[in-house]
Amino acid sequence: AQSVTQLDSQVPVFEEAPVELRCNYSSSVSVYLFWYVQYPNQGLQLLLKYLSGSTLVESINGFEAEFNKSQTSFHLRKPSVHISDTAEYFCAVSEGGQGAQKLVFGQGTRLTINP
Amino acid sequence: DAGITQSPRHKVTETGTPVTLRCHQTENHRYMYWYRQDPGHGLRLIHYSYGVKDTDKGEVSDGYSVSRSKTEDFLLTLESATSSQTSVYFCAISESTFYGYTFGSGTRLTVV
Numbered sequence: 001a002q003s004v005t006q007l008d009s010q011v012p013v014f015e016e017a018p019v020e021l022r023c024n025y026s027s028s029v030s031v032y033l034f035w036y037v038q039y040p041n042q043g044l045q046l047l048l049k050y051l052s053g054s055t056l057v058e059s060i061n062g063f064e065a066e067f068n069k070s071q072t073s074f075h076l077r078k079p080s081v082h083i084s085d086t087a088e089y090f091c092a093v094s095e096g097g098q099g100a101q102k103l104v105f106g107q108g109t110r111l112t113i114n115p
Numbered sequence: 116d117a118g119i120t121q122s123p124r125h126k127v128t129e130t131g132t133p134v135t136l137r138c139h140q141t142e143n144h145r146y147m148y149w150y151r152q153d154p155g156h157g158l159r160l161i162h163y164s165y166g167v168k169d170t171d172k173g174e175v176s177d178g179y180s181v182s183r184s185k186t187e188d189f190l191l192t193l194e195s196a197t198s199s200q201t202s203v204y205f206c207a208i209s210e211s212t213f214y215g216y217t218f219g220s221g222t223r224l225t226v227v
Contacts, residue, residue: 004157006157009155032213034215036216036218042220042221043205043218043219043220043221044158044205044216044218045218046215046216046217049215051213090157090158099165100146100148100163100165100171101146101209101211101215101216102148102160102163102173103148103158103160103216104160105150105157105158105159106157107155107156107157108157
């Protein structure tokens, strides 16, 4: 069975500093990779995804993630964070192909931005 | 979230009672999912559906059942609630493999 490990449960950073949230997955087969963000008392929202092609994917609010097949990683980065980025971030993986897309989620990383 | 609603938003129930949570979508998506969210565990799949009357078990299905009699509704039932089922439950929908999930706002269930 697939598994996803988010290496940090909490990451505190100062505003305008860079941040990296780490994610490793176990599957060696073709996979689809996702990052979701959850703001307090809300559901999860899709931040970005990797399906195929370029290994660097970007979101509309400045986050980017790089798919590294050899290291089975999909780390999330942002060069300069804002207070509004405070949230919990979840990495998720599913196997490629047709049918129901059963996502396996990591444990989550709580990102706290300090002024 | 637009197109997907969960009800109720909050519920407190007693151990041993049956509980049903509802997920309703207006997007006509084929796939629907129920997850539970617990601290330190992220989200874990309970059951999912790939069409009307077509459902299957996920990772943590013991103690839960589901039904989908219409495309738009996916019900999650706790047959006899236990304290270990205290959690936040999320419903999600997807159109296909390529689009990711759209999540509902969640139901916070407390079993006392």
